[in-house]
Amino acid sequence: MSTLAETAELAGRVREWLAALHPGQPLGALETLPGGHSGLTYSVTAGPTAYVVKAVPPGQRPVGRNDVLRQARALRALAGAVPVPDVLALDEREPAWFAMEFVSGEAIEPVLDDHLLDPGLCRTRMLALAGVLSRLHRTGAPDLEGAAPLDPAAELDRWSRTMRAVPDELRPGGAELLDRLAAHIPAGLPPVLTHGDFRLGNALCVGETPVAVIDWEIWEFGDPRTDLGWSLLFTDHHNFPRLGREIPGLPTEDELLAAYLDGRPAPPALDWFRALARTKMAAIMGHNLRRHREGKHHDPDQERLPPTIAAMIRTARDILG
Template sequence: MSTLTEVTRLAGRVRERLAALHPGEPLGDLKTLPGGHSGLTYSITAGHASYVVKAVPPGQRPVGRNDVLRQARVLRALAGSVPVPGVVAVDEPQPAWFAMEFVTGEAIEPVLDDHRLDASLCRTRMLALAGVLRGLHRTEARVPGASEPLDPTAELDRWSRTMRAVPPELRPGAEELVERLAASVPAGLPPVLTHGDFRLGNALCVGARPAAVIDWEIWGLGDPRTDLGWFLLFTDHRNFPQLGREIPGLPTEEELLAAYLDGHPAPPAFDWFRAMARTKMAAIMGHNLRRHREGAHHDPDQERLPPTIAAMIRTALDILG
């Protein structure tokens, strides 16, 4: 069956469900929404309302990033406790899909994206988002079908494998870094709901307010320090040589951590997780660069990554002392 036929059938299913929610109101066409990182992402209107539809790609299994129903479950569980788009329809027959509210806002990563936002606004948004992360980690929401929690050892194993699949010349110092992390793995904290890629670039903001956290493809149960270390990584453009842009006045890691803690004590062994976040970033970038050079995914922009990969490894070693 052709992809066009599959999309036509999907559009029919979506329009049928939305018509029931908006009787007598005009329905728009299902349009591809650029910028999605997994599955298929579309937009559609129904009357005066706008929705985003995420669907499993034709012919692919609903696993990993393509498991859109898993994303729908966490969004529904978090409704009312964390700002997320509201889910309005879920359709489980394959290819599965769900529809959520279209939230208007800007998703901009200040130190990496090309933008003209005022520096003070970037600072305010980032500090506000620290409170959202705190709320996520404190939520008592229970999500059906959540996988087993990842402890620090499992997190290190995962990204060590990714790192070691990168050619050694692209990851100078990585073996020493992995060995030092493995020699000092801290005890895990009680698992919480984690986003997996929590940062300002994955939050739709309206003015200074985070209106919705998006891109829940890799949510899970895990150590809260994993999310927190990743979030703090994006405060300083110097972490991203040849990629980052200087934004005067952005919160320092210490300020962002204080905003997250809100007067509570700092978590133990947090430097290990700061180093782990840099290890993860270096592994991801090295993986992407390797795929480009091997021809699996042509993207000349990946050639800008080596200085940042090296800096991530170097600063992670510095953090570990």
């Protein structure tokens, strides 16, 4: 079956589901939602009601970020524990897809996105989302317990491989940083459900309230400090030279950590995970820049990344002492 035919077949299956759910209502076409980096994401309407559909790209295997059914299972397991969209339909036939409610809201990363949000609102949202992360890490998600957990060593191995695939000149000091991280891997904490990219840019907010955490493509069972260290990166525009924008009054890392802990003691070895988060960011940015320069994904905006890559590596080494 051709890609065009597969897409049409997918649309027909979605419309069949909508027609049964909304008899007599006019059905809209599948409209691609921009911004996604995995699978295919569409919006579709039935009368006045809107839905989001995520599907495996035609002709591709449902693995990794394209495994949309894995995302749906996480969303269903988290329903009621943390704000996530409700999964309303799931179809395992190829190409697999699932449908969820369309949640209205703003997904804005204050220090990286262009926006006109009030700085006080940005601060309030970030502190509120830290509480959501805390709830996530205390959620058992029993329906997902069969997933193999990742410990700190496995996390470091994953991002070390990504970093080492980046040419040396694009990651100054990266090899030394990896060596220092490897020399001081902390003991793991009991694994919890982690999001993998937990930050305000992946949360839909209405007013001061996060109403839905989205983009669950890389969830894992792992060490809660991986999510925590990553989320702390986005409090300070100085972490992103040439990319970040100064927003006065954003919470400091200490304030965001206090909101997450809510009176509980701080976890041990958090600095190692703060350094790991910077390593992860440098590896991702270096990978994207390499693909651009090799002509695999033309995006001249990637040329703004070298100062931030260097800063991530430098500050990670500073954190490790």
